[in-house]
Amino acid sequence: MAEEMALPETLLSREKLHGNYDNIVGESTVHLEVLKSIDTFAKSSKVVLISGETGTGKELVARALHAENPHARHAMVTVNCAEIAGNLIENELFGHEKGAFTGAERQHIGLFETASGGTLFLDEIGVLPMPLQPKLLRVLQENEIRRVGGTAKIPVTARVLTATNINLIEAVAAGKFRRDLYERLKSLHIQLPALRERREDIPALAKYFLTKENNCSNQKVTDINPEVLSLFDAYSWPGNIRELEGVIGRAVLLAGGVDILPHHLPPDLQVPQTHPLSLADATVSTNPNIPDYFMLPFPMGTTLKEIEKSAILTTLARENGNRSKTAAVLGISQPTLRAKLHAYEQEE
Ligand SMILES: Nc1ncnc2c1ncn2[C@@H]1O[C@H](COP(=O)(O)OP(=O)(O)OP(=O)(O)O)[C@@H](O)[C@H]1O
Ligand SMILES: [Mg+2]
Known part of the structure; x- marks a missing residue:
């Protein structure tokens, strides 16, 4: 009984998880919480919202949710809502019947149907045009779609995952995202931390990308100089894990020997940064000629x-x-x- 009362942190460990998340590196508590949520939500067929800044691993998490879903028999179909013109999204998602509109010469099967038996990953859901949001909400509630111009109700058998790098609460407050859809999406929510909020994972992630890069480019760079790791620790990482991956990839190319050294890093990383204030992390000047006491946590000119x-x-x-x-x-x-x-x- 006493053992069951152990601190919650000690219960968080990879061994306790059912799925295999070897490609999702990190041992920090916030990261293990994320893995635990993936493990739990993968079993469900309900919609999941994955949020986080750019490069925090949203797509990687979506792939893990799909891979660990025991009911997924088919592939994951990804649609980036920001990449399809607003007036075409409905057609892309739900398809249309022949003659539904001028130019609809034949029937078109939409992505909800293409993803049947698998996963439909709606990336950048935050920019879904307002008129489509109630339609998506209805589909999520009723689990069926209608092709544009069609009357038949077609059951949805795809598991729907969504991701956003814009803050949906702010979008709701700004009148750009419907509160009811947000409420629906957030019932299963995985919030990915920024890399600067899990700095203890940086060395393991850097090492992971180093091994990956060595394998891809047939190099033998085995070590990361401790000074490089302390520059990493002081940096704000606005591009998060993708930025770290890019920095390591570049450094491996530049390093002639076995070590990654400070001069193999991009110039803005070679100068230690002060940790920016949390209110507007990415806006602190990185100009080494400006002394700390003249820096603002906002761009000059912010009212x-x-x-x-x-x-x-x-x-x-x-x-x-x-x-x-x-x-x-x-x-x-x-x-x-x-x-x-x-x-x-x-x-x-
Ligand atoms: N925990 C992790 N372990 C290993 N690699 C990771 C991890 N998180 C992210 N990555 C890698 O970082 C890169 C960016 O991840 P991903 O594309 O999933 O980010 P994202 O949040 O979808 O970004 P964006 O908002 O820009 O679309 C990918 O190459 C991914 O494999
Ligand atoms: Mg992405």
């Missing part, structure tokens, strides 16, 4: 109003949309917060 908006929306996101907690953290009243959020909606 106080913009800083306030950023503080409010970031806090709201961190508090999962809970307005009373957000108001408490910011030290303002709930009516004030409500009025400010209302004003942001009107600005759009």
Whole structure:
């Protein structure tokens, strides 16, 4: 009995997971939490939302959810909502019947049907045009689609996964994403941490990419100089894991010998950075000629109003949309917060 009361962290370990996640590197607690969620959600057939900054591994996580889904008999079909013109998305997703519109000379099978028995991965869901959002919500609720111009209801047998690198709570506050769809998507939510929030994983990730790069390019670079690792530790990684992968790939090419040394890194990484403030991480100047005390955590020219908006929306996101907690953290009243959020909606 006493053993079952162990600290939650100690329960988090790869051995306890059912799936194989060897290609998803990291042992930090936040990362193990992510693996645990993948392991749990993979069994379900419900829609999952994967969110995180660019390069944090959203697609990798989607692939793992698909691979570990015991019901997936077919492939994962990926559709990037940002890459298809807004007026074509409906047609691409749901297909159309012959004669549905001028030029529809034959029937077209949409991606929901193509992905039957497998997974449909809707990437960059945050930019899905507003008129399509209620249609997607209905499909998720009823588990059936209708082709454009068709009447027959076709059951959906694809598992739907979604990803976003824009903050959906901010998008809801800005009137660009429907709250009801957001509520539906977030019931199974995997929030991927930024790399700067899991710095302890950087050495293992760097080593993993080093081995991968050596194998691909037939090189024998085996070591990463400790000074390089401390520059990595001081850097803000706005491009997250993809950026680290790119940095290692470049360094392996440049390193003639066995070691990756500081001069094999891109110039902005060769100078130790101060950790940026959390409010606007990526905007601290990296110019080594500007002393620390002249740096702002925002680009020069940002107005106080913009800083306030950023503080409010970031806090709201961190508090999962809970307005009373957000108001408490910011030290303002709930009516004030409500009025400010209302004003942001009107600005759009
Ligand atoms: N934990 C990890 N272990 C190993 N490789 C990883 C990990 N996370 C991400 N990667 C690698 O980093 C790169 C970026 O990952 P991915 O494409 O999944 O990011 P993303 O969040 O979808 O990015 P974007 O928002 O730009 O689409 C890929 O090459 C992926 O394999
Ligand atoms: Mg992606």
